[in-house]
Amino acid sequence: MVFLTRRILLLTSLALFSGCERQDAPPLDQQLYVWQRQWTSDHDVALRDSRTDFSALRVLALQAFPQAGWSRARIDPALLKRDGRPLIAVIRLDGQLKSLDQDEVTTQIQQVISDWQALGLSLCGVEIDHDAGNARLPAYREFLQQLRARLPASLPLSITALPAWLDSRELPALLSTVDSSVLQVHAVSDPRRGLFDPVQARQWANAWSRITSKPFYLALPAYGVALLPGDGGAPIVESEVRLEREGKRQELLADPQQLSQLSAKLRADPPAHLAGLIWFRLPLANDRRAWSLTTLRAVVRGDALSSRLALKLSAQEGLYDIGISNEGNLDSAWPERVTLAVRGCEGADALAGYALQQGPDLLTFTRLHDGRIAAGGQRAMGWARCAHIDQGGSNVYP
Known part of the structure; x- marks a missing residue:
């Protein structure tokens, strides 16, 4: 009887202890910014293919600029x-605006809400994107207080926030006026860095x-x-948008490997109140400066990232089309040399971006400038009219 009593107490203690153990944190929410000003047919495919990995869309709805209005x-x-x-409608108020006209801005936002609802869109929130300097945070707080009071109480209000605001004593009061915040941690300092x-x-x-x-x-x-x-x-x-301006372009690209590692660390040990990650931006098929959706989805899922470049030949009556495909899940730079x-080659030529050197038994394509092959994509490099091309004896040098 004593043994049975002790056993019951032991089992009860274990049950209580296990009930106090920390449970696994829920996975971080993953959302997308849709930031194109002009929608095209490419949005159809991009939205469809992003559905399984991103829970919500933060859609650019309205912008205000100092001169353009x-x-x-x-x-x-x-x-x-x-x-x-x-859907969260994002209202971009340019940081160069001298001041925010409360009535005008509120009227514009209310009109967006009304118009979207009339179109049958169910809004789940409004986000204000305004890069206010620290000296203007008190005025921005008052603006947000009045805006919150004039928007439907059922419609959450969030703001895009800057790391520089961490130095301001006004930040806690500012954050108290909204339901959540989105801390932007990219493109917030000198772009040369x-x-x-x-x-x-x-x-x-x-x-x-x-x-x-509050959640952020x-x-x-x-x-x-x-x-x-x-x-x-x-x-x-x-x-x-490409600028009509002379000069050498220095390309900067966010590194998917870095973002994948950070995402994994945030999932394993999220800071308090971190509700999720929002990725900028939804990539379209013709967006030359965005990751491919294949790469973005792989980063979000925590998949191992790799590029696999392969030579692609298609021949018809001795005329070969020469190209490179990327069979991995990571976008890749054009190969430096192929x-x-x-x-028995009678002629050959390279397409834009590559130069060709032709020898009696070797064709060498050399990259002239930088470019990228999207994960799952391919690029034509040139053509050759030859009796035979030995694919097994050919090489791709990243």
Whole structure:
């Protein structure tokens, strides 16, 4: 009887202890920014292929600029209705605006809400993207307080936030006015230092978690930019739209390997109140400065990343089309050099981006400038009219 009593007490203690053990943290939510001002048919495929990995869409809806005024993004409501994921309308108020006209901005936002609802879109929130300097945070807080009071109480309000705000005493009061915040940890310093620093991003996230008591997200980069020489010394940033400007472009690209490692660490040990990650931006098929969706999905899933470049030949009556394919899940730079073992070649040529050297038994394609092959994509390099090309004796040099 004593043994049975002790056994019951032991089992009860184990049950109580196990009930107090820390459970695995829920997986971090993964969302997407849809940041194109003009929607195209490419959005249909991109939205469809992103559905399984991203829970919500934060869609650029409206922008205000100092000289240009207000501009609506030309969304495709039919695609968004069919997609069915929660929608957050993002209102971009340029940081160079001298002040925020409370009534005008509120009226514009209310009109967006009304118009989207009339189109049958179910809004789940509004996000204000305003790069206010620290000196203007008190005025920004008052603006957000009044905006919150004039928006539907059922509609969550969030803001995009800057790491520089960590130095301001106004930050706790500012964050108290909204339901959540999105800490942008990319493209927030001198672009010559790069788009993103994973160590600094983690430090900022930890610091943010100690200040806010509300959910926050990290905005992470899945894109690149180019730097062009500026007139005053500071570089000009070229992003989605090509600028008609002379000068050598310095390409900067967020490193998928770095972001994959940071994502894994955040999933394993998230800072307090971190609700998820939001990736900038939804990649379209023709977006030359965004990761491919294949690479972005692999990073989000925590898959091992690799590029697998392979030579692709297609022949018809001795005329070979020569190309390279990327059979991995990681976007790759164009190969630096490709050599083909050949026999009996009458002629050959390279396409734009490569130069050709032709010998009696070897064709050598050499890269002239940088470019990328998307994961799952391919690129034509040239052609050759030969009696035979030995694919087994040919080589691709990354």
